[in-house]
Amino acid sequence: MDIIFGRNKKEQREPVRATVTGKIPSWLQGILLRNGPGMHTVGETRYNHWFDGLALLHSFTIRDGEVYYRSKYLRSDTYNSNIEANRIVVSEFGTMAYPDPCKNIFSKAFSYLSHTIPDFTDNCLINIMRCGEDFYATTETNYIRKINPQTLETLEKVDYRKYVAVNLATSHPHYDAAGNVLNIGTSIVDKGKTKYVIFKIPATVPGAGKKGQKPLKHTEVFCSITARSLLSPSYYHSFGITENYIIFLEQPFRMDILKMATAYIRGVSWASCLAFHGEDKTYIHIIDQRTRKPMLTKFYMDPMVIFHHVNAYEEDGCLLFDVIAYGDSSLYQLFYLANLNQNFKDNSRLTSVPTLKRFAVPLHVDKNAEVGSNLIKLPSTTARALKEKDDQVYCQPELLLEGLELPRINYAHNGKRYRYVFAAEVQWSPIPTKIIKYDVLTKSSLKWGEEHCWPAEPLFVPTPGAQDEDDGNSIVFMSPKERLRE
């Protein structure tokens, strides 16, 4: 079998009209923006990991039942330096790279603070974030790149650190009804105190439109949480939100800062500085949005790895949150291109299946409750929260469904009671073949798949004026399977 994941894609700069089978509803109009790795080799050099590839932006313009597709590589500084040198000169998640010895573009690459934190990549390949009227390509470092959503042109490079002290930030921010952005990042070097910082970027600012009046300039710190281990903060990819609370899971999948500080000299990748500590716990931080303070009770759950929060909501004095959980960090291992391209079948088996789990946290813990008692009395879930001594509460999930990833919901229900999860079906292999609509109430699912089709993350678009949560359409970006099988 030939290369499956690691093939370089050509840009489609001029919009090309797609063949539409079936009928696209007339109300479905707009631009669907997608992002992801597109170039995996530069000159003779090759990235090691699928999450390293140079960002390729895609757009699907849907108008009057027709679809036009175009794509363009993000002209990040990383992209430009690599292309100019005709080799990979900027390090990514799974590939440590060294600048061209003749042109030391990284002479200032290392800034010495309390630890050595190298300058990270601006290869923003993971997601697209909307910030007021602006769109940004994002990754998980301190850099985001503004893009033109119409032309996919790359615009300015924004360093989060100019506005808020974070070295890393998620690619999955939340948005409130007014479009304000809420995100979380990790501050590694701020006076030696490693902390998680929740920050808010307003959708609009006074004098918007005037030169220099950017929402980002008005970024404010919402709350910060000191990391349990200053030298090994948790890695996280998303977080949860309800009407009044924020849920942050400090999982035992951690980054070793000392290892990161010496990675460059040792010639190892950032990925090698991340490790899952199966002997540890996952701490649940609940932040009250009204007081901007974390709850004092120490909630925890078993060690696990969570990339995607699905949704969360409040019900009768409890906070419920649904996540896709793994028993280990094998997902990252699996996306090494060497694993994906050789003996694909043997190498691409996840050692733990992504599972939709529901957790329940009591918002008021009765100090006098008996040790060992279950504090969750909700008839709607079997999730438990067991009172322990020293104000600790151990949360055990309800297992909802196995074998799904890339979850999306009708975002109008974000933080509120909801019924439907739209996701890609993945069992032991990372290649999804179907999309699922899962009903968390009846616990039943509907599946859709077609031969020779490989779906990406499904996005739910509600019908204008919809009453029902599932009144709308799911849009999925498909790759013909033959391309994968060549």
Ligand SMILES: CC1=C(/C=C/C(C)=C/C=C/C(C)=C/C=O)C(C)(C)CCC1
């Ligand atoms: C470059 C870089 C990083 C990149 C992480 C990436 C690119 C993660 C992608 C995750 C995805 C796509 C998860 C899906 O579930 C780190 C480790 C944050 C920190 C060091 C520098």
Ligand SMILES: [Fe+2]
């Ligand atoms: Fe994600």
